[in-house]
Amino acid sequence: MKASTELRPPLTARAVPYLPLGVLAALGATLAYVFRLPCRTGAWNNQVSTYTNFCYTDIYPLYFSRQLSSQNPYFAQVPFDQHIEYPVVLGEVMQAFSWLARWIEPIRGVRDPAREAAQAVWFYDATVVFLGICLVAGVLLMAAVAGPTRRWDALWYALAPSVVLAAYINWDLVAGALSMGMLLAWARRRQALAGVLLGLAIATKFYPLMFVGALFLLTLRTARWRPFLVTMGSAVAAWLVVNVPFMVLAWDGWRRFYVFSQERGVDWGSPWLFFQTKGWPVLGEADVSALGVASLAVLCLGIAVLTLAAPRRPRLAQICFLTLAAFMMTNKVWSPQFVLWLVPLAVLARPNWKPLALWQVAEVWYFFAIWLYLLSQPPLDRDDLGIGDDTYFTAVWGRVLTIGIMMAFVVRDILRPHKDLVRRGDLDDQGGGVFDEAPDRFTLAPSVR
Numbered sequence: 001m002k003a004s005t006e007l008r009p010p011l012t013a014r015a016v017p018y019l020p021l022g023v024l025a026a027l028g029a030t031l032a033y034v035f036r037l038p039c040r041t042g043a044w045n046n047q048v049s050t051y052t053n054f055c056y057t058d059i060y061p062l063y064f065s066r067q068l069s070s071q072n073p074y075f076a077q078v079p080f081d082q083h084i085e086y087p088v089v090l091g092e093v094m095q096a097f098s099w100l101a102r103w104i105e106p107i108r109g110v111r112d113p114a115r116e117a118a119q120a121v122w123f124y125d126a127t128v129v130f131l132g133i134c135l136v137a138g139v140l141l142m143a144a145v146a147g148p149t150r151r152w153d154a155l156w157y158a159l160a161p162s163v164v165l166a167a168y169i170n171w172d173l174v175a176g177a178l179s180m181g182m183l184l185a186w187a188r189r190r191q192a193l194a195g196v197l198l199g200l201a202i203a204t205k206f207y208p209l210m211f212v213g214a215l216f217l218l219t220l221r222t223a224r225w226r227p228f229l230v231t232m233g234s235a236v237a238a239w240l241v242v243n244v245p246f247m248v249l250a251w252d253g254w255r256r257f258y259v260f261s262q263e264r265g266v267d268w269g270s271p272w273l274f275f276q277t278k279g280w281p282v283l284g285e286a287d288v289s290a291l292g293v294a295s296l297a298v299l300c301l302g303i304a305v306l307t308l309a310a311p312r313r314p315r316l317a318q319i320c321f322l323t324l325a326a327f328m329m330t331n332k333v334w335s336p337q338f339v340l341w342l343v344p345l346a347v348l349a350r351p352n353w354k355p356l357a358l359w360q361v362a363e364v365w366y367f368f369a370i371w372l373y374l375l376s377q378p379p380l381d382r383d384d385l386g387i388g389d390d391t392y393f394t395a396v397w398g399r400v401l402t403i404g405i406m407m408a409f410v411v412r413d414i415l416r417p418h419k420d421l422v423r424r425g426d427l428d429d430q431g432g433g434v435f436d437e438a439p440d441r442f443t444l445a446p447s448v449r
Contacts, residue, residue, distance in 0.1 A: 018140050025139035025158040029132030032167035051371040058170045059124050068098040074246055074253030083256035088246050089204040090171050097126045134173040141180035142344045145187055147430035153351040162339045162363035169337040175205035176340055186433040191227045195234025203242050207341050210327050214319035217307040223441035224434045268370055269334030271400055274393050288332045299326035309444035312417040315429040318410050321349035325403050336370055339363050355406045362398035369395035
Protein backbone atom coordinates (compact mmCIF):
# COMPACT_ATOMS: atom_id res chain seq x y z
CA MET A 1 0.00 0.00 0.00
CA LYS A 2 2.79 2.41 0.89
CA ALA A 3 4.67 1.72 -2.35
CA SER A 4 1.57 2.29 -4.48
CA THR A 5 0.92 5.58 -2.67
CA GLU A 6 4.46 6.74 -3.36
CA LEU A 7 4.10 5.92 -7.07
CA ARG A 8 0.84 7.83 -7.34
CA PRO A 9 1.28 11.29 -8.90
CA PRO A 10 0.71 14.24 -6.55
CA LEU A 11 -2.68 15.92 -6.54
CA THR A 12 -1.42 18.96 -8.43
CA ALA A 13 -0.07 16.78 -11.24
CA ARG A 14 -3.34 14.88 -11.46
CA ALA A 15 -5.32 18.15 -11.54
CA VAL A 16 -3.34 19.76 -14.38
CA PRO A 17 -5.11 17.91 -17.26
CA TYR A 18 -8.45 19.14 -15.93
CA LEU A 19 -7.52 22.83 -15.77
CA PRO A 20 -8.19 23.58 -19.47
CA LEU A 21 -11.59 21.90 -19.19
CA GLY A 22 -12.39 24.00 -16.14
CA VAL A 23 -11.42 27.18 -17.98
CA LEU A 24 -13.54 26.24 -21.00
CA ALA A 25 -16.49 25.35 -18.76
CA ALA A 26 -16.14 28.78 -17.12
CA LEU A 27 -16.19 30.27 -20.62
CA GLY A 28 -19.43 28.43 -21.36
CA ALA A 29 -20.94 29.68 -18.10
CA THR A 30 -19.89 33.25 -18.98
CA LEU A 31 -21.36 33.03 -22.48
CA ALA A 32 -24.64 31.84 -20.97
CA TYR A 33 -24.64 34.90 -18.69
CA VAL A 34 -23.87 37.29 -21.54
CA PHE A 35 -26.66 35.79 -23.65
CA ARG A 36 -29.18 36.69 -20.95
CA LEU A 37 -27.95 40.23 -20.32
CA PRO A 38 -31.01 41.82 -22.01
CA CYS A 39 -33.24 40.28 -19.35
CA ARG A 40 -30.89 41.14 -16.51
CA THR A 41 -31.03 44.79 -17.48
CA GLY A 42 -34.80 45.10 -17.59
CA ALA A 43 -36.48 42.96 -20.23
CA TRP A 44 -37.44 40.33 -17.65
CA ASN A 45 -40.52 42.31 -16.57
CA ASN A 46 -41.87 42.59 -20.12
CA GLN A 47 -43.01 39.33 -21.75
CA VAL A 48 -42.72 40.53 -25.34
CA SER A 49 -39.20 41.86 -24.77
CA THR A 50 -38.23 38.69 -22.87
CA TYR A 51 -39.34 36.37 -25.65
CA THR A 52 -37.98 38.46 -28.54
CA ASN A 53 -34.61 38.60 -26.78
CA PHE A 54 -34.82 34.84 -26.05
CA CYS A 55 -33.62 35.48 -22.52
CA TYR A 56 -36.43 34.11 -20.36
CA THR A 57 -35.46 32.73 -16.95
CA ASP A 58 -37.53 31.40 -14.04
CA ILE A 59 -35.16 33.07 -11.58
CA TYR A 60 -36.77 36.51 -11.63
CA PRO A 61 -40.50 35.67 -11.62
CA LEU A 62 -40.17 32.97 -8.97
CA TYR A 63 -38.31 35.37 -6.70
CA PHE A 64 -41.52 37.34 -6.32
CA SER A 65 -44.30 34.83 -7.03
CA ARG A 66 -42.96 32.17 -4.63
CA GLN A 67 -42.30 34.54 -1.70
CA LEU A 68 -38.51 34.28 -1.98
CA SER A 69 -38.33 38.04 -1.63
CA SER A 70 -39.87 37.95 1.85
CA GLN A 71 -39.98 34.51 3.51
CA ASN A 72 -39.09 30.81 3.34
CA PRO A 73 -41.04 29.35 0.39
CA TYR A 74 -42.03 26.16 2.24
CA PHE A 75 -43.24 27.86 5.43
CA ALA A 76 -45.01 30.77 3.75
CA GLN A 77 -48.61 31.41 4.81
CA VAL A 78 -50.05 31.43 1.31
CA PRO A 79 -52.59 29.44 -0.71
CA PHE A 80 -51.42 25.91 -1.52
CA ASP A 81 -50.85 26.58 -5.22
CA GLN A 82 -48.48 29.45 -4.42
CA HIS A 83 -45.98 27.29 -2.54
CA ILE A 84 -42.77 26.55 -4.39
CA GLU A 85 -43.10 23.60 -6.78
CA TYR A 86 -39.62 22.12 -6.35
CA PRO A 87 -38.02 19.48 -4.11
CA VAL A 88 -36.48 20.74 -0.88
CA VAL A 89 -32.77 20.91 -1.76
CA LEU A 90 -33.49 23.13 -4.74
CA GLY A 91 -35.97 25.21 -2.77
CA GLU A 92 -33.45 25.85 -0.01
CA VAL A 93 -30.74 26.74 -2.52
CA MET A 94 -33.15 29.37 -3.79
CA GLN A 95 -33.85 30.47 -0.22
CA ALA A 96 -30.14 30.85 0.57
CA PHE A 97 -29.59 33.24 -2.32
CA SER A 98 -32.73 35.20 -1.47
CA TRP A 99 -31.25 35.76 2.01
CA LEU A 100 -28.04 36.96 0.38
CA ALA A 101 -29.93 39.36 -1.91
CA ARG A 102 -31.96 40.76 0.99
CA TRP A 103 -28.78 41.26 3.01
CA ILE A 104 -27.02 43.09 0.17
CA GLU A 105 -30.06 45.21 -0.75
CA PRO A 106 -32.24 45.47 2.40
CA ILE A 107 -35.71 46.96 2.23
CA ARG A 108 -37.07 48.45 5.43
CA GLY A 109 -40.34 50.21 6.01
CA VAL A 110 -42.35 51.41 3.00
CA ARG A 111 -42.41 49.19 -0.09
CA ASP A 112 -39.97 50.49 -2.70
CA PRO A 113 -40.37 48.93 -6.19
CA ALA A 114 -36.98 50.23 -7.32
CA ARG A 115 -35.23 48.63 -4.33
CA GLU A 116 -37.18 45.39 -4.89
CA ALA A 117 -36.03 45.30 -8.51
CA ALA A 118 -32.42 45.89 -7.43
CA GLN A 119 -32.77 43.10 -4.88
CA ALA A 120 -34.06 40.77 -7.59
CA VAL A 121 -31.02 41.57 -9.76
CA TRP A 122 -28.72 40.64 -6.86
CA PHE A 123 -30.67 37.41 -6.45
CA TYR A 124 -30.29 36.66 -10.15
CA ASP A 125 -26.57 37.47 -10.27
CA ALA A 126 -25.74 35.42 -7.16
CA THR A 127 -27.81 32.50 -8.41
CA VAL A 128 -26.16 32.58 -11.82
CA VAL A 129 -22.67 32.62 -10.30
CA PHE A 130 -23.59 29.54 -8.28
CA LEU A 131 -25.10 27.80 -11.31
CA GLY A 132 -21.95 28.62 -13.29
CA ILE A 133 -19.89 26.96 -10.57
CA CYS A 134 -22.20 23.94 -10.79
CA LEU A 135 -21.60 23.79 -14.54
CA VAL A 136 -17.82 23.87 -14.09
CA ALA A 137 -18.05 21.21 -11.37
CA GLY A 138 -20.31 19.06 -13.54
CA VAL A 139 -17.91 19.28 -16.48
CA LEU A 140 -14.90 18.32 -14.36
CA LEU A 141 -16.77 15.46 -12.71
CA MET A 142 -17.96 14.22 -16.10
CA ALA A 143 -14.37 14.30 -17.38
CA ALA A 144 -13.27 12.20 -14.42
CA VAL A 145 -16.08 9.70 -15.06
CA ALA A 146 -15.10 9.46 -18.74
CA GLY A 147 -11.53 8.55 -17.77
CA PRO A 148 -8.17 9.64 -19.18
CA THR A 149 -8.81 8.35 -22.69
CA ARG A 150 -12.12 10.21 -23.14
CA ARG A 151 -11.62 13.20 -20.83
CA TRP A 152 -12.09 15.80 -23.55
CA ASP A 153 -15.55 14.51 -24.36
CA ALA A 154 -16.66 16.73 -21.46
CA LEU A 155 -16.24 19.72 -23.79
CA TRP A 156 -19.73 18.93 -25.04
CA TYR A 157 -21.11 19.68 -21.60
CA ALA A 158 -18.98 22.81 -21.28
CA LEU A 159 -19.70 24.47 -24.61
CA ALA A 160 -22.59 22.75 -26.39
CA PRO A 161 -24.88 25.44 -27.87
CA SER A 162 -27.92 24.03 -26.10
CA VAL A 163 -26.11 24.18 -22.75
CA VAL A 164 -25.13 27.82 -23.25
CA LEU A 165 -28.68 28.74 -24.26
CA ALA A 166 -30.49 26.84 -21.50
CA ALA A 167 -28.03 27.06 -18.60
CA TYR A 168 -29.85 29.70 -16.56
CA ILE A 169 -33.50 29.11 -17.39
CA ASN A 170 -33.88 27.18 -14.14
CA TRP A 171 -31.75 25.55 -11.45
CA ASP A 172 -31.15 22.23 -13.25
CA LEU A 173 -27.34 22.55 -13.18
CA VAL A 174 -27.42 21.90 -9.42
CA ALA A 175 -28.87 18.43 -9.99
CA GLY A 176 -26.44 17.95 -12.88
CA ALA A 177 -23.41 18.46 -10.64
CA LEU A 178 -24.82 16.11 -7.99
CA SER A 179 -25.60 13.48 -10.63
CA MET A 180 -22.11 13.61 -12.10
CA GLY A 181 -20.69 13.43 -8.58
CA MET A 182 -22.77 10.34 -7.94
CA LEU A 183 -21.52 8.66 -11.11
CA LEU A 184 -17.90 9.47 -10.23
CA ALA A 185 -18.30 8.13 -6.67
CA TRP A 186 -19.80 4.94 -8.09
CA ALA A 187 -16.96 4.68 -10.63
CA ARG A 188 -14.44 5.01 -7.78
CA ARG A 189 -16.32 2.32 -5.82
CA ARG A 190 -17.34 4.65 -3.02
CA GLN A 191 -20.88 3.35 -2.80
CA ALA A 192 -21.94 5.17 0.38
CA LEU A 193 -20.91 8.53 -1.08
CA ALA A 194 -22.59 7.65 -4.37
CA GLY A 195 -25.80 6.93 -2.48
CA VAL A 196 -25.68 10.20 -0.53
CA LEU A 197 -25.17 12.19 -3.73
CA LEU A 198 -27.94 10.26 -5.48
CA GLY A 199 -30.35 10.96 -2.62
CA LEU A 200 -29.47 14.65 -2.69
CA ALA A 201 -29.82 14.75 -6.49
CA ILE A 202 -33.31 13.23 -6.28
CA ALA A 203 -34.17 15.78 -3.57
CA THR A 204 -33.08 18.51 -6.02
CA LYS A 205 -34.71 17.36 -9.27
CA PHE A 206 -36.57 14.11 -9.66
CA TYR A 207 -34.96 12.81 -12.85
CA PRO A 208 -31.91 11.14 -11.19
CA LEU A 209 -34.38 8.56 -9.89
CA MET A 210 -34.05 6.96 -13.34
CA PHE A 211 -30.45 6.01 -12.50
CA VAL A 212 -31.72 3.62 -9.84
CA GLY A 213 -33.19 1.44 -12.58
CA ALA A 214 -29.91 1.42 -14.51
CA LEU A 215 -27.96 0.38 -11.40
CA PHE A 216 -30.51 -2.31 -10.58
CA LEU A 217 -30.43 -3.88 -14.05
CA LEU A 218 -26.64 -4.09 -14.15
CA THR A 219 -26.62 -5.43 -10.59
CA LEU A 220 -29.09 -8.09 -11.64
CA ARG A 221 -26.77 -9.13 -14.46
CA THR A 222 -23.59 -9.12 -12.35
CA ALA A 223 -25.02 -10.07 -8.92
CA ARG A 224 -23.02 -7.26 -7.26
CA TRP A 225 -25.79 -6.81 -4.70
CA ARG A 226 -23.87 -5.49 -1.72
CA PRO A 227 -22.58 -2.31 -3.45
CA PHE A 228 -26.03 -1.71 -4.89
CA LEU A 229 -27.78 -2.09 -1.54
CA VAL A 230 -25.24 0.14 0.22
CA THR A 231 -25.83 2.81 -2.42
CA MET A 232 -29.61 2.55 -2.20
CA GLY A 233 -29.55 2.59 1.59
CA SER A 234 -27.36 5.69 1.61
CA ALA A 235 -29.59 7.36 -0.99
CA VAL A 236 -32.74 6.73 1.04
CA ALA A 237 -31.04 7.97 4.23
CA ALA A 238 -29.79 11.16 2.56
CA TRP A 239 -33.20 11.82 1.02
CA LEU A 240 -34.94 11.36 4.37
CA VAL A 241 -32.48 13.60 6.22
CA VAL A 242 -33.23 16.57 3.98
CA ASN A 243 -36.95 15.88 3.51
CA VAL A 244 -38.29 14.78 6.90
CA PRO A 245 -37.89 18.18 8.62
CA PHE A 246 -40.07 19.78 5.95
CA MET A 247 -42.54 16.91 5.98
CA VAL A 248 -43.00 17.42 9.72
CA LEU A 249 -42.86 21.21 9.96
CA ALA A 250 -44.16 22.39 6.55
CA TRP A 251 -46.34 19.62 5.15
CA ASP A 252 -48.22 21.70 2.58
CA GLY A 253 -45.06 23.39 1.34
CA TRP A 254 -43.25 20.04 1.12
CA ARG A 255 -45.97 18.15 -0.74
CA ARG A 256 -46.64 20.93 -3.24
CA PHE A 257 -44.02 19.52 -5.65
CA TYR A 258 -45.54 16.03 -5.64
CA VAL A 259 -49.14 17.22 -6.01
CA PHE A 260 -48.12 19.64 -8.76
CA SER A 261 -46.24 16.91 -10.64
CA GLN A 262 -49.23 14.59 -10.49
CA GLU A 263 -51.90 17.13 -11.39
CA ARG A 264 -49.96 19.14 -13.95
CA GLY A 265 -51.41 18.93 -17.42
CA VAL A 266 -49.62 18.51 -20.71
CA ASP A 267 -47.20 21.36 -21.16
CA TRP A 268 -44.81 22.87 -23.71
CA GLY A 269 -42.34 20.58 -25.45
CA SER A 270 -44.13 17.31 -24.83
CA PRO A 271 -45.15 15.21 -27.85
CA TRP A 272 -48.47 14.67 -26.06
CA LEU A 273 -49.23 18.37 -26.62
CA PHE A 274 -49.11 17.76 -30.36
CA PHE A 275 -51.74 15.03 -30.11
CA GLN A 276 -53.98 17.18 -27.93
CA THR A 277 -53.60 20.27 -30.10
CA LYS A 278 -54.31 18.32 -33.29
CA GLY A 279 -57.20 16.46 -31.67
CA TRP A 280 -55.93 12.96 -32.44
CA PRO A 281 -58.36 10.16 -31.53
CA VAL A 282 -57.41 8.29 -28.34
CA LEU A 283 -53.95 9.90 -28.02
CA GLY A 284 -55.46 13.36 -27.91
CA GLU A 285 -58.19 12.45 -25.46
CA ALA A 286 -56.59 9.92 -23.09
CA ASP A 287 -55.37 10.55 -19.55
CA VAL A 288 -51.83 11.65 -20.40
CA SER A 289 -50.50 10.90 -16.92
CA ALA A 290 -51.56 7.26 -17.26
CA LEU A 291 -50.55 7.09 -20.92
CA GLY A 292 -47.14 8.57 -20.17
CA VAL A 293 -46.48 6.13 -17.33
CA ALA A 294 -47.60 3.20 -19.49
CA SER A 295 -45.40 4.22 -22.43
CA LEU A 296 -42.43 4.77 -20.11
CA ALA A 297 -43.01 1.32 -18.59
CA VAL A 298 -42.98 -0.27 -22.06
CA LEU A 299 -39.71 1.46 -22.97
CA CYS A 300 -38.13 0.56 -19.63
CA LEU A 301 -39.16 -3.06 -20.12
CA GLY A 302 -37.42 -3.00 -23.49
CA ILE A 303 -34.29 -1.50 -21.89
CA ALA A 304 -34.38 -4.21 -19.22
CA VAL A 305 -34.56 -6.98 -21.82
CA LEU A 306 -31.76 -5.33 -23.80
CA THR A 307 -29.57 -5.07 -20.68
CA LEU A 308 -30.01 -8.72 -19.78
CA ALA A 309 -29.97 -10.14 -23.31
CA ALA A 310 -27.05 -8.20 -24.80
CA PRO A 311 -24.06 -10.35 -25.76
CA ARG A 312 -21.86 -8.25 -23.46
CA ARG A 313 -22.88 -6.33 -20.36
CA PRO A 314 -23.77 -2.73 -21.35
CA ARG A 315 -21.93 0.17 -19.80
CA LEU A 316 -23.60 2.05 -16.95
CA ALA A 317 -23.67 5.33 -18.90
CA GLN A 318 -25.47 3.63 -21.80
CA ILE A 319 -28.31 2.39 -19.61
CA CYS A 320 -28.53 5.68 -17.69
CA PHE A 321 -28.84 7.52 -21.00
CA LEU A 322 -31.50 5.19 -22.38
CA THR A 323 -33.66 5.31 -19.26
CA LEU A 324 -33.43 9.09 -18.93
CA ALA A 325 -34.13 9.64 -22.63
CA ALA A 326 -37.16 7.35 -22.35
CA PHE A 327 -38.40 9.37 -19.39
CA MET A 328 -38.03 12.67 -21.23
CA MET A 329 -39.72 11.46 -24.42
CA THR A 330 -42.78 10.09 -22.58
CA ASN A 331 -43.15 12.86 -20.00
CA LYS A 332 -46.05 15.32 -20.16
CA VAL A 333 -43.61 18.22 -19.74
CA TRP A 334 -40.38 18.77 -21.70
CA SER A 335 -39.00 22.20 -20.85
CA PRO A 336 -36.07 23.56 -22.90
CA GLN A 337 -33.69 23.34 -19.92
CA PHE A 338 -34.20 19.56 -19.68
CA VAL A 339 -31.46 19.30 -22.30
CA LEU A 340 -29.03 19.93 -19.43
CA TRP A 341 -30.05 16.58 -17.93
CA LEU A 342 -29.20 14.61 -21.03
CA VAL A 343 -26.08 16.20 -22.55
CA PRO A 344 -23.45 14.62 -20.24
CA LEU A 345 -25.09 11.20 -20.33
CA ALA A 346 -25.55 11.27 -24.10
CA VAL A 347 -21.85 12.01 -24.52
CA LEU A 348 -20.77 9.37 -21.99
CA ALA A 349 -23.02 6.83 -23.69
CA ARG A 350 -21.87 7.51 -27.24
CA PRO A 351 -19.28 10.24 -27.90
CA ASN A 352 -19.79 10.39 -31.65
CA TRP A 353 -19.96 13.98 -32.88
CA LYS A 354 -22.32 13.51 -35.85
CA PRO A 355 -25.51 12.40 -34.03
CA LEU A 356 -24.65 14.71 -31.15
CA ALA A 357 -24.31 17.67 -33.52
CA LEU A 358 -27.61 16.78 -35.23
CA TRP A 359 -29.32 16.67 -31.84
CA GLN A 360 -27.80 20.04 -30.91
CA VAL A 361 -29.28 21.58 -34.05
CA ALA A 362 -32.70 20.26 -33.03
CA GLU A 363 -32.32 21.55 -29.46
CA VAL A 364 -31.21 24.99 -30.62
CA TRP A 365 -34.16 25.18 -33.02
CA TYR A 366 -36.51 24.19 -30.22
CA PHE A 367 -35.03 26.79 -27.89
CA PHE A 368 -35.83 29.61 -30.30
CA ALA A 369 -39.11 28.08 -31.43
CA ILE A 370 -40.69 27.90 -27.97
CA TRP A 371 -40.27 31.62 -27.29
CA LEU A 372 -41.51 32.55 -30.76
CA TYR A 373 -44.49 30.26 -30.27
CA LEU A 374 -45.35 31.82 -26.89
CA LEU A 375 -45.41 35.23 -28.58
CA SER A 376 -48.32 34.07 -30.73
CA GLN A 377 -50.24 32.50 -27.82
CA PRO A 378 -52.65 34.18 -25.39
CA PRO A 379 -52.39 36.59 -23.67
CA LEU A 380 -49.84 38.15 -26.04
CA ASP A 381 -51.33 37.05 -29.40
CA ARG A 382 -48.49 38.66 -31.34
CA ASP A 383 -48.82 36.72 -34.58
CA ASP A 384 -46.64 39.34 -36.25
CA LEU A 385 -43.72 38.31 -34.05
CA GLY A 386 -44.35 34.65 -33.34
CA ILE A 387 -44.83 31.32 -35.12
CA GLY A 388 -47.84 29.03 -35.43
CA ASP A 389 -48.62 25.47 -34.37
CA ASP A 390 -47.19 23.68 -37.39
CA THR A 391 -43.82 25.42 -37.25
CA TYR A 392 -43.56 24.95 -33.51
CA PHE A 393 -44.30 21.23 -33.68
CA THR A 394 -41.51 20.70 -36.20
CA ALA A 395 -39.21 21.70 -33.34
CA VAL A 396 -40.96 19.37 -30.89
CA TRP A 397 -40.62 16.38 -33.19
CA GLY A 398 -37.10 17.37 -34.16
CA ARG A 399 -36.00 16.72 -30.60
CA VAL A 400 -37.88 13.44 -30.43
CA LEU A 401 -36.42 12.23 -33.72
CA THR A 402 -32.80 13.18 -33.03
CA ILE A 403 -32.82 11.70 -29.52
CA GLY A 404 -34.43 8.59 -30.96
CA ILE A 405 -31.56 8.36 -33.47
CA MET A 406 -29.01 8.58 -30.66
CA MET A 407 -30.88 5.93 -28.68
CA ALA A 408 -30.81 3.66 -31.73
CA PHE A 409 -27.05 4.08 -32.06
CA VAL A 410 -26.57 3.28 -28.36
CA VAL A 411 -28.71 0.15 -28.75
CA ARG A 412 -26.60 -0.86 -31.74
CA ASP A 413 -23.41 -0.39 -29.71
CA ILE A 414 -24.86 -2.57 -26.95
CA LEU A 415 -25.79 -5.32 -29.38
CA ARG A 416 -22.48 -4.97 -31.25
CA PRO A 417 -19.95 -4.02 -28.55
CA HIS A 418 -17.08 -3.81 -31.05
CA LYS A 419 -18.79 -0.67 -32.43
CA ASP A 420 -18.60 1.07 -29.03
CA LEU A 421 -16.02 3.88 -29.24
CA VAL A 422 -15.51 3.92 -25.48
CA ARG A 423 -14.55 0.24 -25.35
CA ARG A 424 -11.75 0.50 -27.89
CA GLY A 425 -8.35 -0.46 -26.54
CA ASP A 426 -9.72 -3.47 -24.66
CA LEU A 427 -11.49 -1.29 -22.08
CA ASP A 428 -14.69 -2.43 -20.43
CA ASP A 429 -16.53 0.21 -18.39
CA GLN A 430 -14.29 2.81 -16.74
CA GLY A 431 -17.31 4.48 -15.19
CA GLY A 432 -18.91 1.23 -14.14
CA GLY A 433 -17.31 0.85 -10.73
CA VAL A 434 -17.92 -2.69 -9.49
CA PHE A 435 -19.45 -3.56 -12.87
CA ASP A 436 -16.14 -2.97 -14.66
CA GLU A 437 -14.79 -6.37 -15.82
CA ALA A 438 -17.46 -8.12 -13.72
CA PRO A 439 -18.52 -11.57 -14.99
CA ASP A 440 -22.13 -12.25 -15.86
CA ARG A 441 -24.24 -14.07 -13.28
CA PHE A 442 -27.67 -13.74 -14.87
CA THR A 443 -28.40 -13.09 -18.54
CA LEU A 444 -31.06 -13.88 -21.10
CA ALA A 445 -28.40 -14.76 -23.68
CA PRO A 446 -24.86 -16.21 -23.60
CA SER A 447 -22.15 -13.67 -22.86
CA VAL A 448 -19.64 -13.14 -25.62
CA ARG A 449 -16.31 -11.50 -24.76
